[in-house]
Amino acid sequence: MGVELHKELLSSIGVDVERHAKMMGMGLAGYQAGFMSQPNRPKAMAYFDWFMSEIQAERIAEINALKAQKKPAVGTFCIFVPEEIVVGAGGACFGLCGGANPPIADAETELPRNICPLIKSAYGFKLQHTCAYTQSADFIYGETTCEAKKKTWELLGKHHPVHVMNIPHMKRERDLKMWQEEIKEFKEHIEEVSERKLSLSEMLDGVKLINAKRDAMKRLDTLRGMHPDIMPISGKDALFISQMSFLDDPKRFTQKVNELCDELGERIKNKVSVFPENTPRIMVLGTPIAPPNWKLHTAVEGSGACIINEEGCIGHRYFKDNVDIEGVQSEDELYARLMQRYSKIDCACFTPNTGRTDKIVQMYKDRRADGVIYYTLSFCHTYNVESHLVTEALAKEGIPCLVIESDYSPEDAGQIKTRVEAFLESITFKQKAEAFANK
């Protein structure tokens, strides 16, 4: 196992090596049982299986090798942090561990119980020293997209260097202008860590790299969900790839996703689907699904349906927009373009956020999906309140929708499965009734 080889490194960055090894063991066992046992997986998944085995080992060694050359290592918690700049500086920008249940009990010694499990988990990982990514980060770049996070950064600052990016509540001209300044400041922080100035051309190279990554992910999204009769990859595998997009080296990741896409293209040509005909096709909306939080996908795909996309931040919201660098001549122009790209993110933290509802309905139609699951992490006020407006719009369009709010505890897995099964039955019944009516 990868971790064994890197014990010394892990220890040197302050990881609690013993506890970490135990957690990794559990994570890998969960992955093997839940993912590697799936029938007829694409061959190109072998790379992602390998990456999982090295997720807190070889990949951590790579990041720390960059750090040794004074390249920045930035831990993030949200898709608002412009990774293009970090990558342009030759560094690594990665998501922090925050999808596991065990660290939550530790976090609850300092945080309230009734905030979102993602925040508590990430905080607990820091208290436990069991996330090698967190331990590798020069600093954590927080933001103000949700108040539980915004206030948690104040506490987290006691345990790790933290910077906070101010993401506005609204997207009026004056808000966007301020946003652009935040991006410029972010670049200055990266220069501080790097102990050198960052050139425009380096930043543009960073943008090209991340644009290419997003293109590959969009390609995967299309191959995965846009052919109504063929699902060439499981939703679980596709989700896992989205999850890894926040951790892997972007260049290698892009190449590997494109290789997978080549194979999926062949599968579609040859009508190779990993699900039987007439499998209900489900879209998932809502909050981020961080690894190893595979509860929803396990419940849905274990109940005879297929998940054809995730609308959330670990998914479509992350890769849907590229940075347009056509004709950019100055740093300020680049910051403006970055701001334009980042302000297209339709997070529920904004008011109003009506574009998201329209987008969801369009995505549903484009994918000829059969139903929608609106998934929110417990106590996520913004996505939770916004669900009322989204489900209202879906109801108007006659789109079947199930709302699930859940945390990381295994306790509601059975209940979720029961609710999903009942939802899928209602979809199948609707399909049959429609087919009968059309005869």
Add this chain to the structure above:
Amino acid sequence: MGVELHKELLSSIGVDVERHAKMMGMGLAGYQAGFMSQPNRPKAMAYFDWFMSEIQAERIAEINALKAQKKPAVGTFCIFVPEEIVVGAGGACFGLCGGANPPIADAETELPRNICPLIKSAYGFKLQHTCAYTQSADFIYGETTCEAKKKTWELLGKHHPVHVMNIPHMKRERDLKMWQEEIKEFKEHIEEVSERKLSLSEMLDGVKLINAKRDAMKRLDTLRGMHPDIMPISGKDALFISQMSFLDDPKRFTQKVNELCDELGERIKNKVSVFPENTPRIMVLGTPIAPPNWKLHTAVEGSGACIINEEGCIGHRYFKDNVDIEGVQSEDELYARLMQRYSKIDCACFTPNTGRTDKIVQMYKDRRADGVIYYTLSFCHTYNVESHLVTEALAKEGIPCLVIESDYSPEDAGQIKTRVEAFLESITFKQKAEAFANK
């Protein structure tokens, strides 16, 4: 009863008169039982008792008489809305009903269950048409101070005209500059409703009126809590006056509070206390306590302690700062002064918000209090997370502190009383031990 006299008016503004009368009946009965039965109340409380009886009757008639003259009527939900401008225009600025439990079930048909009871209650009052203040409002002025509210405005807009003021996450120079623009825009909204321009001198008059109101409330706060041996008024009565400060006509209210203060001054001179000697003196910190949410005060003062102030928005945070208008020559200067005043509000929505912790410790020392209750409404992430930093600072100073999170349901009243009793016992024990040690 006042409501009977005004049935026609209430009906004309869309109040569900029958349901409203039932709720008012419950509220008045609760007030009579909980407030008017207290022994040795100041005589000047008679005015506030009268106001309670007319709270949704005569006062509503006054507001609607102003509206008939095209004076603005603005409903608010937060202390960030510059009431000085509304009052300057001759109108009324008032808090919306949001402290009662019964409307919550209605609100939960559109809102998640796990958001703060204040928001759900206010939303439910609107759905039920049982708050005559909400029904009187030309518009509701929301803000972005908490995400559950920020997103709820989007839904509330379906039921009532809503404007939203953007309160920033931080207080850097660029945030404050934007804040000033928000205040200017607010004034423009008020001009729209008034169908006329508002002059600088009118606005300055509004500031003077509200400064005087805040001065009276500061005077009450000092008389109430700064004399360690004499508590001339109960915490419950003082809280009630704070609650009414959001509803009453500011000029009359100021006069009546000052009359009460005269009487309290006499009481202090004559050593008249409503509590026996050595009654533990408790400070309450945290989230707003809207009428008729008297649960905490009932538990504490029913257990042999006295509440000597509320640090929250219905309390000290509301009246602690005045607007300095010395030398103001232009509208823009006035907006800057208003911004300066409003940005002193140490709401937990800001990051960082360290000033609040320092203030609390100082308040405790100034008042020679015996303990602190940190009270948060359920699911209020900002105050809830911030409580960790505050209680940590209190612990360093050796200040006894009890944290209570509660909603509006009567179910936890017994549990809260038990916890309060145990807390008070520990304080009394500490006092005795200290007295013994000092002998």
